Amino acid sequence: MTEAKTSRGSGREWTDDDVRQLRELAAGNTPVGVMSVRLRRSEDAVRSKAEAEGIPLPPTRRPPYGDKSAEAEGISLPPTRRPPYGDKS
Numbered sequence: 001m002t003e004a005k006t007s008r009g010s011g012r013e014w015t016d017d018d019v020r021q022l023r024e025l026a027a028g029n030t031p032v033g034v035m036s037v038r039l040r041r042s043e044d045a046v047r048s049k050a051e052a053e054g055i056p057l058p059p060t061r062r063p064p065y066g067d068k069s070a071e072a073e074g075i076s077l078p079p080t081r082r083p084p085y086g087d088k089s
Contacts, residue, residue, distance in 0.1 A: 011041065014049055022046065022055060029058045 018039060025035045036043045050057050 011045055019049070019053060022050060022053070026050060026055050026057055032057055032060070 021039060022035065025038065030038075032043050032046055036046050039046060041049075047057065049055075
């Protein structure tokens with residue numbers, strides 16, 4: 001029986017250019033999902049490499065450019081209107 005030639009982390013090797021691009025994307029507060037698409041790697045691979053290189057990643061489940069909601073901007077929005085299903089007027 002022959003041993004497998006691949007290991008658990010058997011994806012493509014990270015080049016210096018890949019790491020540079022990862023640093024730039026992280027510095028721009030780019031979400032990990034977008035980074036993974038641009039780097040053509042899984043999200044787990046991006047997170048692992050960032051951790052190994054000491055690159056801080058943006059927090060998950062948060063807007064990448066701060067809170068741009070209307071309330072944060074001090075704008076009051078009109079109440080939402082429901083469609084007139086079975087108008088009871």
